[in-house]
Amino acid sequence: EVELVESGGASVQPGESLRLSCAASGFTFSNHWMTWVRQAPGQGLEWVANIRIDGTEKNYADSAKGRFTISRDNAENSLFLQMDNLRPNDTAVYYCARFGFVSGTDHWGQGTLVTVSS
């Protein structure tokens, strides 16, 4: 069974950094694109970034460009999101998810909460 478990969410002040992690199991991690999706309180889903199976291609939403970096470690079945210069409007639950160009985002983690506030 596919399982995605995020960690690293916390309450931070504006301008600070945070690194989210996602531990994947139950599938061949190195065969799948992965993605981060976030959801601000009471709002809809917002795609943040995705990464190719080998990490050689990374794409970002405009809101994440220049501040967030997605990466992966296929040997450790792990996905990461480095978030720098955090802003209050980055406050959201961040979901790690598996993505396929045929299926879409087909498995979700349980999410980890990031709160940015002074």
Next chain:
Amino acid sequence: QPVVTPSSSTSASLGSSVRLTCTLASRQSNYIIAWHHQQPGTAPRYLMKIEGSGAYTRGRGVSDRFSGSSSGADRYLTIANLQSEDGGDYFCETWDTYTSIFGGGTKLTVL
């Protein structure tokens, strides 16, 4: 960049059927979309993908009460024999080579 527009929030009675709509931009009318369901306080759950042809594939473990169809730029999610646990938000998603986009969500209330 892809664009999806969800239908408005709706309500339906227990045991009835409901159809939700996700509309693609006309220039993207052949795109595949995915539907996701989210109950309050929980993570989204993948339901299915729907192709422009109307062919759909449910996610593992998704009830056969959920079905999909397509007409032009519209992608439909039909839920038969509504159950209380079907309430919540439904999001559609589409994507291109580089990005994904989620529609704003449709709230379904089961009466």
